[in-house]
Amino acid sequence: MKDVAREAGVALGTVSKVVNGIPVGKSYQRRVEDAIEKLGYHVNRQARALRSSKSNIVEVVLPDLYNPFFSRLADCLCRELARRSRQMMLFLTKCNYALEQDYLLMSEQQMVSGIICLTYNPTLRVPRGIPTVSIDRNLGPGITCVASDNYGGGSLAAQKLMENGCTRLAFLRTGSPLPNETDKRRDGFVRACADAGIPFHCECVNDGTPYSVFEDFLRAHLHDGRPDFDGLFCATDQLAHQIHNTLSRMGLRVPEDVQIIGYDGAQLFGDQELCCSTIVQPIEEMARVCVDLVLQDAPDKIPYSIHLPVCYAWGGTTRR
Amino acid sequence: MKDVAREAGVALGTVSKVVNGIPVGKSYQRRVEDAIEKLGYHVNRQARALRSSKSNIVEVVLPDLYNPFFSRLADCLCRELARRSRQMMLFLTKCNYALEQDYLLMSEQQMVSGIICLTYNPTLRVPRGIPTVSIDRNLGPGITCVASDNYGGGSLAAQKLMENGCTRLAFLRTGSPLPNETDKRRDGFVRACADAGIPFHCECVNDGTPYSVFEDFLRAHLHDGRPDFDGLFCATDQLAHQIHNTLSRMGLRVPEDVQIIGYDGAQLFGDQELCCSTIVQPIEEMARVCVDLVLQDAPDKIPYSIHLPVCYAWGGTTRR
Numbered sequence: 001m002k003d004v005a006r007e008a009g010v011a012l013g014t015v016s017k018v019v020n021g022i023p024v025g026k027s028y029q030r031r032v033e034d035a036i037e038k039l040g041y042h043v044n045r046q047a048r049a050l051r052s053s054k055s056n057i058v059e060v061v062l063p064d065l066y067n068p069f070f071s072r073l074a075d076c077l078c079r080e081l082a083r084r085s086r087q088m089m090l091f092l093t094k095c096n097y098a099l100e101q102d103y104l105l106m107s108e109q110q111m112v113s114g115i116i117c118l119t120y121n122p123t124l125r126v127p128r129g130i131p132t133v134s135i136d137r138n139l140g141p142g143i144t145c146v147a148s149d150n151y152g153g154g155s156l157a158a159q160k161l162m163e164n165g166c167t168r169l170a171f172l173r174t175g176s177p178l179p180n181e182t183d184k185r186r187d188g189f190v191r192a193c194a195d196a197g198i199p200f201h202c203e204c205v206n207d208g209t210p211y212s213v214f215e216d217f218l219r220a221h222l223h224d225g226r227p228d229f230d231g232l233f234c235a236t237d238q239l240a241h242q243i244h245n246t247l248s249r250m251g252l253r254v255p256e257d258v259q260i261i262g263y264d265g266a267q268l269f270g271d272q273e274l275c276c277s278t279i280v281q282p283i284e285e286m287a288r289v290c291v292d293l294v295l296q297d298a299p300d301k302i303p304y305s306i307h308l309p310v311c312y313a314w315g316g317t318t319r320r
Numbered sequence: 321m322k323d324v325a326r327e328a329g330v331a332l333g334t335v336s337k338v339v340n341g342i343p344v345g346k347s348y349q350r351r352v353e354d355a356i357e358k359l360g361y362h363v364n365r366q367a368r369a370l371r372s373s374k375s376n377i378v379e380v381v382l383p384d385l386y387n388p389f390f391s392r393l394a395d396c397l398c399r400e401l402a403r404r405s406r407q408m409m410l411f412l413t414k415c416n417y418a419l420e421q422d423y424l425l426m427s428e429q430q431m432v433s434g435i436i437c438l439t440y441n442p443t444l445r446v447p448r449g450i451p452t453v454s455i456d457r458n459l460g461p462g463i464t465c466v467a468s469d470n471y472g473g474g475s476l477a478a479q480k481l482m483e484n485g486c487t488r489l490a491f492l493r494t495g496s497p498l499p500n501e502t503d504k505r506r507d508g509f510v511r512a513c514a515d516a517g518i519p520f521h522c523e524c525v526n527d528g529t530p531y532s533v534f535e536d537f538l539r540a541h542l543h544d545g546r547p548d549f550d551g552l553f554c555a556t557d558q559l560a561h562q563i564h565n566t567l568s569r570m571g572l573r574v575p576e577d578v579q580i581i582g583y584d585g586a587q588l589f590g591d592q593e594l595c596c597s598t599i600v601q602p603i604e605e606m607a608r609v610c611v612d613l614v615l616q617d618a619p620d621k622i623p624y625s626i627h628l629p630v631c632y633a634w635g636g637t638t639r640r
Contacts, residue, residue: 057409064395066589071391075384078412082419087426089377090410092398099402106407238589245593268588268595269386269558273565275588 008035058294059107061091061100061117067238068266068275069283070118073135076287077116084295086113097121114294122178133294135286136181138305145305146290147181153279153310154188157233157261160277160312162196164259164319166231169193169200172217172243173235182235185263185279189233201229214246227258237262240276244317260317265310274315282308328355378614379427381411381420381437387558388586388595389603390438393455396607397436404615406433417441434614442498453614455606456501458625465625466610467501468601473630474508477553477581477599480632482516484579484639486551489513489520492537492563493555502555505583505599509553521549534566547578557582560596564637580637585630594635602628 001019005012008031017024018032058081065071078088089112091103100121107115108127115126118135126132126139138145154171161169171189173182186202193200205217221227234240240262244254254260255277265280267273285308293306314320321339325332328351337344338352378401385391398408409432411423420441427435428447435446438455446452446459458465474491481489491509493502506522513520525537541548554560560582564574574580575597585600587593605628613626634640 065385065391065398066395066587068388068391068589071385071388071394074391074394074410075386075412078385078410082411088410090394090398090408091402092395241589267386269388269561 003039004032004035007039008032055111055113056085057087057089057112058114058116058291059089059091059103059112061093061103061115061119063095063118063120064092067236068268069237069264069281072266072283073118073287076284077290080287080291084291086291086295093119095120097123100124116290116294120175120178120180131294131296133290135290138181141304144293144303145181146286146293147305147307148281148286148310149307150181150184151188151191152307153263153281154185154190154233155192156188156310156312157185157263157279158189158192158196158198158200160261160318161231161233161259162192162198164231164255166229166259167198168229169198169231169233170221170229171200171202171233171235172239173204174206174239175204175235185233185235214243215250218243218246218250218252227252230258232258232260234260234262234276237264237266237275237278240278240317244276254317255319259319261312262315262317265313274313277315277318278313279310280313281310323359324352324355327359328352375431375433376405377407377409377432378434378436378611379409379411379423379432381413381423381435381439383415383438383440384412387556388588389557389584389601392586392603393438393607396604397610400607400611404611406611406615413439415440417443420444436610436614440495440498440500451614451616453610455610458501461624464613464623465501466606466613467625467627468606468630469627470501470504471508471511472627473583473599473601474505474510474553475512476508476630476632477505477583478509478512478516478518478520480581480597480638481551481553481579482512482518484551484575486549486579487518488549489518489551489553490541490549491520491522491553491555492559493522493524494526494559495524495555505553505555534563535570538563538566538570547572550578552578552580554580554582554596557584557586557595557598560598560637564596574637575639579639581632582635582637585633594633597635597638598633599630600633601630 001012001015005015010028010031014024014028015032018029060077062070062074065074074090081088093100100119101124104115104127107130112130115130115132119137124139126143132143134143134145136147158169171186190202205213218227221229234243240260244260247254247258252258260276262276262278265274265278268275289306321332321335325335330348330351334344334348335352338349380397382390382394385394394410401408413420420439421444424435425447427450432450435450435452439457444459446463452463454463454465456467478489491506525533538547554563560580564580567574567578572578580596582596582598585594585598588595609626
């Protein structure tokens with residue numbers, strides 16, 4: 001910067017102002033810019049981060065990019081951060097709790113300016129002093145949880161199955177027994193079934209690769225070759241898609257024999273195509289809110305949890 | 321570090337060795353580790369990066385995460401980098417050339433230790449002095465291009481269509497008119513058709529949202545309601561999937577009326593399911609090779625281009 005000031009014939013403070021985007025007289029601005037170009041000066045962002053103890057980097061922690069919901073979310077978060085001149089450092093955990101913890105604690109050393117995470121670790125410690133936003137899970141006081149309206153979505157799924165003529169419903173999920181925000185999908189579903197006085201049951205199966213766990217689940221509910229439910233709400237589109245395939249392989253027809261509604265609404269291939277009838281999360285809006293919150297300067301003013309509205313979309317696995 | 325040395329009762333050099341993973345006597349190791357834990361010392365990575373003019377960050381530039389090939393590639397790159405204690409800074413460009421250029425030049429300021437990019441910018445300038453690996457495109461001398469065996473893959477697609485009984489073939493691609501590695505998919509296809517003396521034609525359509533461009537393409541090839549080809553090789557799985565949907569909407573059956581082979585082999589939902597019969601790129605292996613190359617210390621020794629082997633996989637859009 002001293003060299004730039006000498007070359008431009010201005011004070012060091014003037015160079016500092018230009019570099020930091022603070023207005024100076026037009027001729028000064030021009031002289032400094034010319035000198036910067038001539039000398040090939042550029043801001044050393046690492047040095048700047050060291051000085052301010054903060055970088056432009058936001059850490060994003062997700063399970064994987066296989067599930068279209070996660071890849072769509074990562075896509076939207078990356079764009080939202082770029083719009084605010086922030087960079088996204090991405091970590092994928094495959095739900096490995098130790099890795100999740102490492103990545104979060106590492107962020108202290110990277111001096112990231114914020115963390116956006118979707119994690120299932122039951123004993124997660126979040127680094128202090130770094131603005132953190134959690135998706136779909138409450139991580140404790142001071143950390144905002146951003147989620148779609150899981151309760152309303154579960155209730156909507158039950159209503160849509162009933163509107164489509166289903167009279168015996170079931171709810172299915174996979175994954176950890178840890179309480180989290182997505183349990184509300186079941187709660188809303190149960191409530192709507194109970195209110196309507198319609199028979200239902202809820203089940204949790206292990207993650208299904210190979211698919212045999214789904215076949216076992218379905219066989220346990222078959223009587224004379226027909227399942228004991230005609231409407232199924234699955235906690236994710238991925239699960240709905242896997243169950244749909246399993247039913248087809250077993251010779252059952254969707255939506256004629258069983259109607260299925262999933263949850264997520266991530267579009268395959270980025271076009272309008274859904275893999276099933278589904279409760280659509282507002283993924284772009286969730287990403288925008290997460291970035292807004294994590295870059296907010298007054299973390300004491302941020303709300304504890306935010307639930308964004310969902311809607312129903314037909315995707316071929318219900319009558320309409 | 322001085323505080324740690326004092327607390328542990330060892331020399332400063334011993335602390336430095338422990339912090340940098342250089343072996344010291346067991347009791348020294350223990351004493352230093354205890355002191356580090358007691359004092360809450362941690363390595364300031366920004367300061368370290370500043371000193372070495374290098375960070376542990378590798379920049380990855382991709383078009384988007386909608387296409388399952390890109391999201392799978394990002395997933396594999398992220399894991400490979402994590403395995404080497406590197407962090408992935410991800411940029412998505414949506415094929416915006418100005419953005420791609422900005423992201424690459426920004427990397428100089430971030431002091432990233434390497435760049436892995438998949439870009440279509442015809443006039444891309446790559447920052448000097450940063451190890452760079454390009455996927456599927458030659459960016460000039462000194463920058464290794466990693467690709468699957470596009471030529472062999474195109475040839476294999478034609479062979480498989482012929483083995484399945486097709487007698488009139490077509491090749492279809494979308495995207496930029498810029499020459500790139502993936503053109504070899506067409507070249508290999510053309511060669512195999514010519515060698516077999518089988519009629520074929522090649523076409524390029526614009527990216528297809530809305531799908532009407534695909535309908536226009538297909539209608540132009542219909543005679544008395546039947547297409548003038550019975551085997552179609554699409555340059556990507558995404559395109560194969562879109563064409564499949566368009567054919568179905570037009571009342572044509574796949575694979576009975578037209579057999580389709582795509583290229584990529586990215587699995588939907590991370591399980592074994594393919595969206596079409598396809599030429600499978602070894603995505604995990606490509607990610608591993610990219611990371612190997614970008615972290616290699618002697619860039620003058622790295623090869624100019626690497627082509628990894630592909631294979632055929634049945635996914636429902638061909639007879640077998």
